Amino acid sequence: MATNSYRVAHTNATTENLDKQSSSVHQNDVARHAALDLTLYSVVCGTLKAAIELGVFEILAKAGASASQKSLTAKEIAEQLVRPTANGTAVNSGYLQRILRLLASVNIVSESVAVVAAAEPGNFTSYNTHHQRSYALTPIGKYFVQAEDGFSLAPVILMGEDWVFKKAFDHLSAAVLDDSVDPFVRAHGKSQFQLNNDDPRVDKLFNAAMSSHARIYMEALLGAYHGFQDVNCLVDVGGCTGASLALITAKYPHIRGINFDLPHVVATAPTYPRVEFVGGNMFESIPSGDAIFIKSVLHNWDDEHCMTILKNCFKALPSSGGKVIVMESVLPDSINLQYENGGVKPMLGLRLDIAMLAYSSGGAKERTLHEFQQLANVVGFASVALITTIDFFSVLEFTRVAA
Ligand SMILES: C[S@@+](CC[C@H](N)C(=O)[O-])C[C@H]1O[C@@H](n2cnc3c(N)ncnc32)[C@H](O)[C@@H]1O
Structure with a gap:
């Protein structure tokens, strides 16, 4: 019976119906495959x-x-x-x-x-x-070959796949239900930056991942962004062990660089020509310069902490002007799926956003352009401009005085 009714239905089907059926079968196949793909991600x-x-x-x-x-x-x-x-x-x-x-x-x-x-x-x-x-x-x-010059993404995989960082994800759902304790703190009893301070293995793993990531991006950035040309003294806030400043000052030898980070981080940094290392706390004060570079730092903090950092950046700039060069992932206002190679094009900024939720303190997140503009306005910057985007990272300039 079932076969007969199928035959009748099939015989009466218009070409359009057949097209619809086959396209829905195809969609099911694609969806099932994509779902299975996730199970083995x-x-x-x-x-x-x-x-x-x-x-x-x-x-x-x-x-x-x-x-x-x-x-x-x-x-x-x-x-x-x-x-x-x-x-x-x-x-x-x-x-x-x-x-x-x-x-x-x-x-x-x-x-x-x-x-x-x-x-x-x-x-x-x-x-x-x-x-x-x-x-x-x-x-x-080739990006996973560990090279002497540090141009490799291998350390980023070694960090993300390390049990210390993976363990934070075991506590992601619990943090949704009760946000009083961050996932990383639930996993390890302390924040990630505190653990870095206390555990030299994790500190090394983290710093190596940050430096490698910075080198890969800075190389691409220096080809696309030319806003360092008019800078004489550049302060890298949360600059880790100086990988970004090393590349910037190598391309622009007229720049004097100040790499500012926590004391235990700068203590392990290598030396680079024209780069001075200063240890301190960006929530207290930031060394002065005519421009400030801050990459992958604001996403570690909630809005309140970001405003304190940005206020200290503002104070560290000359009153006549200067700019803060912010490098972060800028999230789209809405999710518009784009397809490539038969799959959904990954929105890497959103993955980073959840990594921040898992690893950093409460309120840490990637932001939209509007959210960056709001932070800058509250602090008193005259303008915010998105200058360029490379992969999923954008360069924003916060200028202190209107042009
Ligand atoms: C996500 S890492 C980014 C490092 C580097 N800017 C990069 O893009 O590779 C954040 C940096 O902020 C630094 N940091 C955290 N708290 C800080 C504080 N209170 N004062 C100064 N630096 C701090 C960390 O030590 C770390 O190097």
């Missing part, structure tokens, strides 16, 4: 962390740079892995190959398959023994 970052820890990207980078061998098999990579203790056990290159295949599926490495012998009928393992797979870095994978 975290596996990619966990796998990427493992590959970084093993040093796979450095091995592939070395091979890519050699004239003779551009790609390596899992076995060849395994032979180069550094092991703390061998204990007479063998490295499992089969596990490594599975890791590489997953990374190839998200275009972090590329896979080439060569047939090295005829397949044996009925032998299910023959695919692995008769096909040789080799791997090379893709342009995305």
Whole structure:
């Protein structure tokens, strides 16, 4: 019966109905696939962390740079892995190959398959023994090579995938139901900046992630933003260990830089030409300069704390003028989904927003342009201009005196 009624319905269906049906089937397929994708989302970052820890990207980078061998098999990579203790056990290159295949599926490495012998009928393992797979870095994978100069996103993965930061997410739902204690404090009994101060391992992990992130962005920023040209003394508020100022002063040697951060942070900073390190508390006062740079700092704080920081920035500028150069993710006023490569284009600023909710103190968030304008107006800045946006980070200028 069911088959007959289906046939009748099917015969009577207009082309338009068929189109509708097939498009709704297609939409269901797309939606189911996207939902399944989410169930396995975290596996990619966990796998990427493992590959970084093993040093796979450095091995592939070395091979890519050699004239003779551009790609390596899992076995060849395994032979180069550094092991703390061998204990007479063998490295499992089969596990490594599975890791590489997953990374190839998200275009972090590329896979080439060569047939090295005829397949044996009925032998299910023959695919692995008769096909040789080799791997090379893709342009995305190059971002995870840990380089001497620090231009790498590997430390950001190592931080985000570390248990200390992941544990904060265990307490995200509890914080929604009761916001009196922040997720990170629920997880660790103290704020993230306090934990950085108390635990040198976490401090190092965090500072390395911040510096790497800053280097990658600053390199892109310096090509697109030219507002440092007329600055003589630039103060980087919450500048961590000075990675941003090092690049700015290298491009603009006439600039004298002051890297301002908490005393325990500047104590571990390397030295850079023309960059002075000053330890202090931005909620009390900020060293004077004719411009202030503040990147990824306001998003750590609620509006009240941001106003205190911005008031201190305002006071640190010359009364005749000067500007605060703010670099943060600027959120859209509404979520307009954009599609690319068959999926939704990720709005990375919104991911960062939730990371701030998990890691930082209550009220920490990414903001819309309107929210930045409100903060600046209350503090007394004459104007706010969005100058440029690179990826999901924007540069805003808060000017002290109207032009
Ligand atoms: C998210 S990190 C951003 C670091 C850097 N600007 C960057 O973009 O890579 C925030 C920085 O603010 C610093 N910070 C936190 N509280 C501070 C305070 N009270 N005074 C000065 N700096 C502070 C932290 O030590 C950290 O380096």
